[in-house]
Amino acid sequence: MRNAFTVTDWLIVGGYILLVTVMGSRFYQRGASAAQYFLGGRTMRAIPVAISLVAADMSAVSYMGVPAWSYGHNYELFLITFATLLACPIVMYLFLPFYSRFNFFTAYEYLERRFDLKTRLVGSAIFLLIRGSHAAIVLYAPAIILSVVTGLHLFTSVLIIGVFTTFYTTLGGMKAVIWTDVLQFSILVSGMITVFCVCLARIPGGASTAYHFAAGAGRLKLFNFSLDPGSLTSFWATIIGGGVLVLSVLATDQAYLQRYFTTRSLSEGRKALLLDGLIIVPINLVLYLMGTALYSYYHFRPDRLRDLPMVDALLPYFVLHDVGGVLAGLVIASIFAASMAVMSASINALTTATTVDFYRRLFQPNRSESHYVLFGRLGTVGWGAVATFAALFANRLGPIVNAFNIINSYLAGPILGIFLLGMLTRKANGTGAVIGGALGFIAVSLTGWLLNVSFFYYALIGTGITYASGYLLSFIGPHRELAELYGLVHGLDRPTP
Numbered sequence: 001m002r003n004a005f006t007v008t009d010w011l012i013v014g015g016y017i018l019l020v021t022v023m024g025s026r027f028y029q030r031g032a033s034a035a036q037y038f039l040g041g042r043t044m045r046a047i048p049v050a051i052s053l054v055a056a057d058m059s060a061v062s063y064m065g066v067p068a069w070s071y072g073h074n075y076e077l078f079l080i081t082f083a084t085l086l087a088c089p090i091v092m093y094l095f096l097p098f099y100s101r102f103n104f105f106t107a108y109e110y111l112e113r114r115f116d117l118k119t120r121l122v123g124s125a126i127f128l129l130i131r132g133s134h135a136a137i138v139l140y141a142p143a144i145i146l147s148v149v150t151g152l153h154l155f156t157s158v159l160i161i162g163v164f165t166t167f168y169t170t171l172g173g174m175k176a177v178i179w180t181d182v183l184q185f186s187i188l189v190s191g192m193i194t195v196f197c198v199c200l201a202r203i204p205g206g207a208s209t210a211y212h213f214a215a216g217a218g219r220l221k222l223f224n225f226s227l228d229p230g231s232l233t234s235f236w237a238t239i240i241g242g243g244v245l246v247l248s249v250l251a252t253d254q255a256y257l258q259r260y261f262t263t264r265s266l267s268e269g270r271k272a273l274l275l276d277g278l279i280i281v282p283i284n285l286v287l288y289l290m291g292t293a294l295y296s297y298y299h300f301r302p303d304r305l306r307d308l309p310m311v312d313a314l315l316p317y318f319v320l321h322d323v324g325g326v327l328a329g330l331v332i333a334s335i336f337a338a339s340m341a342v343m344s345a346s347i348n349a350l351t352t353a354t355t356v357d358f359y360r361r362l363f364q365p366n367r368s369e370s371h372y373v374l375f376g377r378l379g380t381v382g383w384g385a386v387a388t389f390a391a392l393f394a395n396r397l398g399p400i401v402n403a404f405n406i407i408n409s410y411l412a413g414p415i416l417g418i419f420l421l422g423m424l425t426r427k428a429n430g431t432g433a434v435i436g437g438a439l440g441f442i443a444v445s446l447t448g449w450l451l452n453v454s455f456f457y458y459a460l461i462g463t464g465i466t467y468a469s470g471y472l473l474s475f476i477g478p479h480r481e482l483a484e485l486y487g488l489v490h491g492l493d494r495p496t497p
Helices: 007-025 034-042 046-057 060-072 076-102 108-114 117-150 154-201 206-216 235-252 254-261 266-299 311-323 325-363 369-397 400-424 430-450 455-473
Strands: none
Touching: 007 154, 007 325, 034 154, 034 254, 034 325, 034 369, 046 154, 046 254, 046 266, 046 325, 060 076, 060 154, 060 266, 060 311, 060 325, 076 108, 076 235, 076 254, 076 266, 076 400, 108 117, 108 325, 108 400, 117 154, 117 254, 117 325, 117 369, 117 400, 117 430, 154 206, 154 266, 154 311, 154 325, 154 369, 206 266, 235 254, 235 400, 235 455, 254 266, 254 325, 266 311, 311 325, 325 369, 400 430, 400 455, 430 455
C-alpha cells in the first residue's frame, strides 16, 4: 500500500496545471473588445459550449462528493440529475429566446428592460452571492486533495490552485474558459473511468460481487416515495423541489447563461443546453457507481480506511493508497481539472456581472471597450482573491456534495420568481418583484429555521412566495404601457402592420 505522493505524481499534477495555464493564456488578445473578452465574440458552436456546461457541474465537489455520498448512502440523490432534463426544455423555449433577442451580456439586463434598474441590481447582486460562494466551495474541494496527498497546509493548497486558475482566466477571458473546459473535461472523464475500472478489477469477483454486495446493503436504492417533507432525498424533494432549484440555476445563473451567450445563434444555444442535459446523466451515473464500487472494495479491506481523514476525501485516498503508479498522478490531475474548470467560469461570470451591471451601468457608462476589458481583467484578479480567501471557510458547510445546493436553495427561488414575474405577467412591476423576492427569501429562511423540511423544497417555496406576493403587490404601483412590453413578456409580440 502506497502512502506518499511521489516525485512522479508531483511532475504529472504540476505539469498539468502548467499546461492548462499556458493553454488558457494563449487566448490573450491585446485590444480585445468587451464582447470578445466576456463572450468569446459570440462565435462559439454548440459542442464545445455543451462540454463547458457539463464541466460547470463537474467540479471536484461532484467528483469527490458524489462517490463519497453513494459510498455512505444510496442512489436516491441521483434523481436530481433527471431534474436537469425536465428543466432544459423550459430554459430552451422560455428563457433563451428573451436573452438572445437583445444580445445581452448578462441576464440581469433583461430585468432592467422589463422592470427597472433596481430590479436588475438586485438580481445581479443575488447572483454574486450565489456564485461567489460556489467558487469558494469548488476551490476548497481540490485543496482537500492536495492537502491530503501531499501533506501541504490547506492554506497553501488553496493558494496554489487559486493563483494559477485566476491567472489564465484573467488573460484569456471566456474563450480561455470554454476551451480549457474542453481539455479538462476530457481529463476528468479519463480519470473517472480509470478509477472505476481499477476498483472493480480489484474486487474479488468483479462487478458481479460489487453489485450483489451493494444491493444486499441497500446501497442501490433509487426511489424513496416518503411523504415526509423532511426526507432529504425523497422522490418529491429531488424531482419537484430539485427541479425548481435546477431550473433557477440553468435559467438565471450568469455562469451558465454566459456560455449560452457565447453561441452564434439561438439554435446553437439550445443545442448546447440539450447536449448538456444528455451528457450529464451518464457522467453522474458513473460517479454514483464509483462510490458503490469503493463501498464493496473496502468491505474486503476495512483496515485500509483507518487513516481516512474524512469521507469526502475517499476518492483521493483510494487513488493515493490503493492505485499508485502513474495512474495516481493522472487521476489526481483529473480532479484538479474538474475544479479549475468550474472556478475559471465562476470568476469570469462574476467579473462580467460586476463590470456590466454595476461598474459600466452605474459609474462609467460611456468609456471605451478597452477600458471595460481592463476593468474586467482587474475584476477577475479581485474575484479570484475573494474566492481563494473564502475557500478557507468552506469546510463549515458539511458534506461537500450538498454544500452549494444548501446555499443556493435560499436564493434560487426568489431570483427565479422575479424572472418568471417578468416573463409571464404583464401587470408585475419592479417594486412588486423586488419586495416579492424579499418576502420569498424571508419565507425560505423561516422554513429552514422553524421546520424540518428538505432544503430541496426551499427553491419551490421561494419561487411560489416571490411570484404570488410580487404579482399582488404590483397592483399597488404603476404599470408600464402595453406597447413598452412588446418582446419582453411571453406571447406578447409587436403586432405586424
